[in-house]
Amino acid sequence: MKIIINPQPITKENFSKFGDMITTADIKPIEINEGYAKRFDGIANLNTSKDNGETTICIFSALKRSFPMKIDMMEKHPLGSQAFIPMRQTTFLVLVAPEGNKPDLNKIEAFIVPPEIGVNYNPGTWHFPLIATEDMNFLVVDRKGSGDNLVIEHLDKEEIILKY
Template sequence: MNTPAALPRLVPRPLERAAFAPFGEVIEASDAVRHFTINAGNTERYHDLATIEPGADGRAIVSIFRAQPRSLPFAVTMMERHPLGSQAFMPLSGRPWLVVVAPAGPPPKVEDLRVFLARGDQGVNYAPGVWHHPLLALGEVSDFLVIDRSGPGANCDEAVLTPAGLIPA
């Protein structure tokens, strides 16, 4: 097994729409997205922020995931993907969190991984088949609103990374 010092470094960069586009969509209320005033001027609607894809015979469901915090440095030893539908995560606790992704396709290698630091007001929608690490909450227990697929078929593949990658402190 590799010691943490010997693992390839995975340095997080800020979560931005263009950089994340190959993996899915960033969900955030910003001037960069379509928005307009509704409810007699009382509400600003940030419209159509993610394409939810439940896949054939699936349906979109809404859940809350309560994630235990991860400590840095953190060794990324595995990735998962959901080939039959998209999976959206929106933080409810207002804390930053980490997003680790790799392109859809064959199981990723450590050099395929991209790491993003998401603000507490930014969510993501992973496109079907995109490899990603399970939730990486930072600092405290954090809740996430999750919209994903329920339905028939195997919809979770896992891959072990050899070597692993290390997200530094």
């Protein structure tokens, strides 16, 4: 089976079945710090408390990927959401499939995430690990705690290619 995936621009609507597009667009801020800052609430639905999990913030230092690239595995985190926020202006890609026992290869989608945008995967969303278009650090909001929160599905028998 050969599948070619061409990413599309991300929107809140087309990504909503996989999680949240993290952006301040369309959110009315609250002025704080005597008007020197604005606070944007409700930009992502973090969900890390299943089975007594806790929220952790970490930094992933990602290396630039080469395209077209072979997709040889997908992973999911059934016990918690996982958010990726670039630490400087960059474009990155996400490749996802709906929640299920295994990734549904007929429902794989890829998105181009432009500068000033992040993503938050719902618990159980299948995804390929971070796809950076340049060497880049990402702030990651993740779950830590007991339980098996990483499921990997190897896709060695399939030929799945992500073009960009």
